[in-house]
Amino acid sequence: MTSSDATVYIVDDDPSIxxxxxxxxxxxxxxxxxxxxxxxxxxxxxPQDSGCVVLDIKMxxxxxxxxxxxxxxxxVALPIVFLSGHGDVPMSxxxxxxxxxxxxxxxxxxxxxxxxxxxxxxxxIQARRERAIRSEIRERINTxxxxxxxxxxxxxxxxxxxxxxxxxxxxxxxxxxxxxxMMKKMEAGSVAQLVQMFARQ
Numbered sequence: 001m002t003s004s005d006a007t008v009y010i011v012d013d014d015p016s017i018x019x020x021x022x023x024x025x026x027x028x029x030x031x032x033x034x035x036x037x038x039x040x041x042x043x044x045x046x047p048q049d050s051g052c053v054v055l056d057i058k059m060x061x062x063x064x065x066x067x068x069x070x071x072x073x074x075x076v077a078l079p080i081v082f083l084s085g086h087g088d089v090p091m092s093x094x095x096x097x098x099x100x101x102x103x104x105x106x107x108x109x110x111x112x113x114x115x116x117x118x119x120x121x122x123x124x125i126q127a128r129r130e131r132a133i134r135s136e137i138r139e140r141i142n143t144x145x146x147x148x149x150x151x152x153x154x155x156x157x158x159x160x161x162x163x164x165x166x167x168x169x170x171x172x173x174x175x176x177x178x179x180x181x182m183m184k185k186m187e188a189g190s191v192a193q194l195v196q197m198f199a200r201q
Contacts (some may be wrong), residue, residue: 006121007031007051011041011067015060017106021054022067024110025117027138038062038070046076052101054113057084057091063095077127080183082193083108130200137201140186148182155179155191156198 008025010032018034025032025060031051035041041060053071059065061126066090082095085106092103101123104117144152154164154181165175188194 005050006070006124007033007047007049008117009033009041009053009078010049011033011035011053011059011064012037012056013037014056017056020150021113023115023176029113030117030121038067040062041067042070042074046074047078050121050124052079052081052117054081054083054117056075057082057095058105065091066101066188069094073118077124081113081120081125098139134200137186137197140197141201144182147178148185151175151178151182151195152186155182156195 008030008125010018010021010025012021012034013036015036016100018036021032022032024072033044037059042062050113055064055067061114062070064080064082064084071078079099079101080095081101082092082103084091084103095103101120104112104116132183141149141152150168151164156165161172161175164179165172168175168178170178183194186194188197
């Protein structure tokens with residue numbers, strides 16, 4: 001997954017701005033889709049690819065901030081770069097509190113916008129990778145038997161095989177088998193790696 005696979009979603013009610021921003025994105029080999037309103041963007045199928053949203057703060061109908069809040073509630077996890085022609089400081093503060101990547105005033109410099117877009121895309125790619133890793137770890141945990149799951153919990157608490165056996169009321173040999181099967185299913189090469197996985201789930 002790289003930035004070349006990303007799409008920049010441009011939401012602005014000004015057609016000339018939509019056209020110029022889309023042209024700018026394509027000039028650096030980024031895909032671009034344009035929308036004339038927040039509602040138009042929401043009616044699109046939820047994006048599955050990586051990318052970001054370049055979003056006008058004030059538009060007829062839903063504002064940029066309202067779209068940001070709706071995206072949060074719908075679980076659309078795309079970073080946002082806001083554009084404003086009004087220099088509205090309270091709005092920018094609210095946008096940043098909700099994890100906007102940047103808040104740029106129109107007319108925006110091409111270099112500033114591209115830097116913000118690249119940062120947003122990189123952040124999105126990293127977040128998607130992290131979600132995929134966490135999902136994989138949860139899937140591995142779901143393959144464990146109840147005893148293996150108990151062994152996992154005890155290993156990450158720092159217990160050695162003898163202590164695990166005592167805790168589970170089984171022989172050390174049986175505890176060792178549960179532990180070994182658990183480590184194999186979790187694809188963990190060491191206890192340290194297992195603890196790191198467990199912390200990320």
